[in-house]
Amino acid sequence: LKAGGAYVPLDPAYPSPRLNQVLADAAPRLLLCDAAGRAALGPEVLTGVTVVDLETATPGWAELPASNPDPRALGLTSRHLAYVIYTSGSTGTPKGVMVEHASTVNLLHWSSGVFADSEISRTLFSTSISFDLSVYECFVPLSQGSTLYLVEDALALAQTPLDVSLINTVPSAIAALVDRQAVPASTSVINSCGERLKADLIERVFDSSGVEKICNLYAPSETTTYSTWICMPRGEAVVETIGRPIANTRIYLLDAHGQPVPFGAVGELYIGGAGVARGYLNRPELTAERFIASPFVEGDRLYKTGDLARYLPDGNLEFLGRNDDQVKIRGF
Structure with a gap:
């Protein structure tokens, strides 16, 4: 939210066809995913989107600054x-x-x-x-x-x-x-x-x-x-x-x-x-x-x-x- 991204919530308790339908329509650039999410979506869906694994030892944002992004610099x-x-x-x-x-x-x-x-x-x-x-x-x-x-x-x-x-x-x-x-x-x-x-x-x-x-x-x-x-x-x-x-x-x-x-x-x-x-x-x-x-x-x-x-x-x-x-x- 602070970086200007909109989130699309996906509840892993929902049926896989429903989740896949939402993913196909929303076409997100990034998918934040854990083990439960991977299981709910299935491997086929994950091949078409950039996945950020929330459970890795070194998260994808580890090298980014801890400070908030400047919304004016981002044009938000x-x-x-x-x-x-x-x-x-x-x-x-x-x-x-x-x-x-x-x-x-x-x-x-x-x-x-x-x-x-x-x-x-x-x-x-x-x-x-x-x-x-x-x-x-x-x-x-x-x-x-x-x-x-x-x-x-x-x-x-x-x-x-x-x-x-x-x-x-x-x-x-x-x-x-x-x-x-x-x-x-x-x-x-x-x-x-x-x-x-x-x-x-x-x-x-x-x-x-x-x-x-x-x-x-x-x-x-x-x-x-x-x-x-x-x-x-x-x-x-x-x-x-x-x-x-x-x-x-x-x-x-x-x-x-x-x-x-x-x-x-x-x-x-x-x-x-x-x-x-x-x-x-x-x-x-x-x-x-x-x-x-x-x-x-x-x-x-x-x-x-x-x-x-x-x-x-x-x-x-x-x-x-x-x-x-x-x-x-x-x-x-």
Whole structure:
């Protein structure tokens, strides 16, 4: 990242055909690989790409300076790519979402402004690197000088409790932790994301643990991990909404003609602002279809999510399901 390279995550737990499909589409210049990665990919794939072996006695970067490269000397800007992450492909061919540094930095700055240092200080990193929740779990604590605890998955806490302050995971994993009475006593915040969060689960967490607040977060990968959120502190009303936009993010509910619907009416959810990705790698036609120029803010772009929502009287967004089954938005 500091040298201006964009990373493409490959989880060796994924099926080899899926990994090979991503490699063929992304065509990376370098592959950082260990024994598990080599086994997952197979020898045929490794012949067509420059491989940096992470397990050699003398790593490939041993002779390079320890100091950071100068971004100005390299000509780097915030518009350079930070990563390309692939969608699940459950509705077709996986699509590589291109996310720039500026979009990721916006997410990190927003998080540092809404969570106290003590809440982020010990963050659980349990999501697969091929899933964009990992961007939040990895880079939020690292960018704030905090500690991250890297585990296979959140359910590992049932076997080995850790001194974590924040858990960022899907509701199904949260429910399993509650069932096993495995939410660490040190946990003050749980971020729920990737699936619909039900009120009864929120209440179960508060009843069975010392968690002080539960936050519900929503966004497709195409708008950089999270675009809306709501936080529910212990003792306050529990609601089933996806909240309001995070910093520098715009939400529009539009009808079939691209016009805003009346307050309280159902519309398709479009997302604009700093989190909108550059587009899909090697998919210019699909990029043009889903990433459109905003008719509301000059120079802004909107991502067409395919999700339906409406505003509640308190100004929060209620998620209502899919509008277009051909578009895959994770979790909802």
